[in-house]
Amino acid sequence: MKLQRKNRLRALSLGAVAVSGALALTACGSDDNGNGGKESGNPSASANTASIKCDDAKGQLLADGSSAQKNAIDAWVKAFSQACGVQINYKGGGSGAGVTAFTQGQVAFAGSDSALKPEEVTASKKICDGGQGIDLPMVGGPIAVGYNVPGVDNLVLDAPTLAKIFDSKITKWNDPAIAALNKGVKLPDLKIQAFHRSDESGTTDNFTKYLIATTPDNWKYSGGKAWQAKGGQSAPQSAGVAQQVKQTSGAIGYFELSYVKDGIKAVSIDTGASKPVAPSSESATADIAAAKVIGTGKDLSLQLDYKTKAEGAYPITLVTYEIVCDKGNKSDTLPATKAFLRYIASEDGQKVLPGIGYAPVPAEIIAKVRTTVEGLS
Amino acid sequence: MSNALVTDKRPSTLRAASLPKWTPWAIAAGSLALGIGISAAAGLGSSIQWGLIAAVLFVLGTYGIAARVEGRRQARDRVATSLVWVAFLIAVIPLVSLIWVTVARGAKVLDVYFLTHSMGVVADTEPGGGIYHAIIGSLEQVGLATLIGAPIGVLTAIYLVEYGRGRLAKAVTFFVDVMTGIPSIVAGLFILSLMLIFKMQPFGFAGSLALAILMMPVVVRSTEEMLKLVPNELREASLALGVPKWRTILKVVLPTSIGGITTGVMLAVARIAGETAPVLLLVFGNPFINNNPFEGAQASLPLYIYQQFANSAGSGAAYDRAWAASLTLIAFVMILNLVARGIARWKAPKTGR
Amino acid sequence: MDISTTTDVPPPASHSKAAEQKRAARGATRPGDRIFLGLSRGSGILLLAIMAAIAVFLTYRAALAISKDHANFLTTFEWNTNVLEPKFGIAVLVFGTIVSSVIAMAIAVPIAVAIALFITHYAPRRMSGPVAYVIDLLAAVPSIVYGLWGALVLVPHMNGLFGWLNDFFGWTGLFSWDEGAPRSMLTVGILLAIMILPIITNVSREVFRQVPRMHEEAALALGATRWEVVRMSVLPFGRSGVISASMLGLGRALGETMAVATVLSPSFDIQASLLNPGGGTFAQNIASKFSEANEFGRDALIASGLVLFVITLLVNGAARLIIARRAEYSGANA
Secondary structure, three states: OHHHHHHHHHHHHHHHHHHHHHHHHHHHOEOOOOOOOOOOOOHHHHOOOOOOOOOOOOOEEEEEEOOOOHHHHHHHHHHHHHHHOOEEEEEOOOHHHHHHHHHOOOOOEEEEOOOOOHHHHHHHOOOOOOOOEEEEEEEEEEEEEEEEOOOOOOOEEOHHHHHHHHOOOOOEOOOHHHHHHOOOOOOOOOEOEEEEEOOOOHHHHHHHHHHHHHOOOOOOOOOOOOOOOOOOEEEOHHHHHHHHHHHOOOEEEEEEHHHOOOOOEEOEEOOOOOOOEOOOHHHHHHHHOOOEEOOOOOOOOEEOOOOOOOOOOOOOEEEEEEEEEOOOOOOOOHHHHHHHHHHHHOHHHHHOHHHHOOEOOOHHHHHHHHHHHHOOO | OHHHHHHOOOOOOOOOOOOOOOHHHHHHHHHHHHHHHHHHHHOOOOHHHHHHHHHHHHHHHHHHHHHHHHOHHHHHHHHHHHHHHHHHHHHHHHHHHHHHHHHHHHOOOOOHHHHHEOOOOOOOOOOOOOOHHHHHHHHHHHHHHHHHHHHHHHHHHHHHHHHOOHHHHHHHHHHHHHHHOOOHHHHHHHHHHHHHHOOOOOOHHHHHHHHHHHHHHHHHHHHHHHHHHOOHHHHHHHHHOOOOHHHHHHHHHHHHHHHHHHHHHHHHHHHHHOOOHHHHHHOEOOOOOOOOOOOOOEOOHHHHHHHHHHOOOOOHHHHHHHHHHHHHHHHHHHHHHHHHHHHHHHHOOOOOO | OHHHHHHOOOOOOOOOHHHHHHHHHHOOOOHHHHHHHHHHHHHHHHHHHHHHHHHHHHHHHHHHHHHOOOOOOOOOOOEEOOOOOOEEOOHHHHHHHHHHHHHHHHHHHHHHHHHHHHHHHHOOHHHHHHHHHHHHHHHOOOHHHHHHHHHHHHHHHHHHHHHHHHHHHHHHOOOOOOOOOOOOHHHHHHHHHHHHHHHHHHHHHHHHHOOOHHHHHHHHHOOOOHHHHHHHHHHHHHHHHHHHHHHHHHHHHHHOOHHHHHHOOOEOOOOOOOOOOOEOOHHHHHHHHHOOOOHHHHHHHHHHHHHHHHHHHHHHHHHHHHHHHHHHHHOOOO
16 A cells, blocks of 8 residues: 555656646747747848738738748748738648638638639638638749759750650650750650649649640640549659659659759740740749739639740749638738738739749739738728 | 487487587578679679578578488478568668668757747748747647546446446447547548537647547557456455445556556557647647647647648758657657556566566 | 545445345445446447447538549549549549558568567567567657658669569569559558558567466477477467457558558559559548548548448457457456
């Protein structure tokens, strides 16, 4: 009995140590690593924050959606939090997850690579009191086609060859169709390993939209977020595809421009312009400039020009939207949402984008976005 | 047996001839050399190739030599021994590699700064930031889940072993089995749909509930096994002294098996500490510190690892953070494991072996 | 704490001792007993209630999805839910889940048994303790870490093995390789084997430790070699234990998500060769489709989760049966 009591005492003291340890832990952490942190090498961090209007924004804002715009949001959040002290928690869980969370009323706004579908708009009316969900284009960007072929530094492809490669019709790097586009380049006798996304994604959607628009004869699929062609290999997330392209000799895959590094090179696209176009912030901007608004009312969803032949315009682009309620946003999150969206649509906000591999939204469209943001309620 | 006759020169001993101790090593070295030699001669480049040839040669050689000197039964014993060793070595390679890679890559950014700061506003692509918020989230969610799951699990196991007769016990046993098969994301979805009915925002405790659901069956199963190991004689002796059954359970049965039960609970905790999916759905994730599990989004270690990998944008900094967080998570689980083993050893009933 | 004070009162003398004991055994006479029984039965019932709620929820959502499926749920080689006429089926997932688990079991079970034997019977005493501890630890490594390691370390190292298998066994068709990245069912099987190896080893080791010393000593006294001791007294005693350990491992392999998702190159078709990328498993499919799925897509994934559920249930049921049989004839004090 005595022994047991002693044991119990020991167990108690163990528990006490654990609890006090946990308490001590809660006291010593810090959120403060904006500028006081170890290194902050990103140029976007030094964006001018003086012009941000905070109003009475406060508290924490939840948002979820497209992982394609996560890096842009990260940069904006950094500047905005420093100015207004609002914590913005954007989880790049994917467009679908974002829209679902939005229509369930879990987040203040969602990021999405594709505009709301009619049934999603209907679903959004449940949570937007007297209003509905609208798409606000905020970030544009190129989708790079990255490859890893030893000895080839400058690869040019056009839409039909891309379609055939990703549809497993062209299987060798020294195929005549590729050779014809790359005169003077010594192409190896290597199998092509084409990688696509295994998860559903807005990047896949936009990439296949491009193929459908430009070369419908070679790409006979209906498109969508899920990859439809047979054959080829797949990996989860842009990070997974990039990882595979890096590891596999003879690989090709599509992802955001920021993944083009460490042995991955980007394909230049032969659009019919005088020179093939490499993906970059500027070349994507040139293409997005031709976008047209097709949304009705306050909705500003865009139609991109995939068939562009303009000089220096990179045709495989995507525009990602922020989705909010036009009316009936939750009253406790409205001020912060409005202030944040106002900032990212502002000139200062859009100016951040080219530095981190994105393209700003064309001036006349962003002007419409600004008026819409001001009208949110 | 003719060999035995020949070597049996000393009639005073009953021991059969045996090979000297260094024989296995000699045979191993010989077959390795021969394997490489054959592969080189045949122009086979693959390392698997000569490894395989060497292994086959080794087994055949051991069997042949031992059979000649020591007899067939000894030879078989030697082959079995070498196979067991080979199996062990084969298994050790990936497991050691896993630990090595995690430690080597994780140690790069793991320091006090990393442990005491949150991600805050550090972008995923930038270096810096830390996992303090994720550690807090993990500790609170897993702690709350344990507070809910462990008592219910242990009590259910007591019911099944000590009281359980009849249809209810059968039904509970069956459904505990069913519960072990719940994919974790489904448990998360279940709680999510409840949350949506009550129009709740993501918060830490919701994750705890899903984790508790995942934990309960594991606790029930392991506790059940441990309670069954308690000899009936102990219970009978206690009951014969007129001690009420509930006191018998609390004072005799539980203390006898407490070591095993604790181990089971700790292993269940270790298992839920590594869950990503329910946390992703219910707790949302959060780059900032949130100490309150009952309000607002929180982070957690497995979710952090997943997000750093998926949203890295190819940035090495994010991969480093993912490995460092993995190392922290493994260390956390390891400490739990050590504690569980300590308690098990300390409390275990002293048996014959 | 008034429970303890009331029950400390000795039982009334009027009851005969036998009757008292009988009642105590039933456990519902004294208030303390009643409360304790109530508590433990209550948690059992609570568990049942949770389970029933989940079952109802799952079946309801799954039924919603399957009723709108424009293709046969069981035989379709497609998973397309985000369109007007959704088509999805689990044929590929059933195949992939079973194939990867079978590979994992074929590799892990013999090696795990060998390691368990190594720890209990072969290793030098000083070595067996640390080895046992490390294996214990590995059983608790979260699967996301296995996934990271699999994608970044294991996959690049599989090229050699795949080339070798293709050279020598390519003619069987089962091991032919088109030189894609080595992210196929075989890789998944191997990673799963590495993951479940510690689990099976742990349980088997415990079982082998329980072998009555007498059995082994008797065999040794008869002049048996070590292998004969293992074969004649250890393995027969531990057989059902090893089987239930394997079932435990199988259960984990069937439901594994992150590790499979990171090393498999999934597609909705079935590859004849184990080396060519393609296929998929239930849990992997749920994980990779979930983030972009809308309400309906989630329901469809839940329907597939329900099937996984049933498969796991069957495996667990089989394990239960085997353990029950063991309890019958081992004469252990249950």
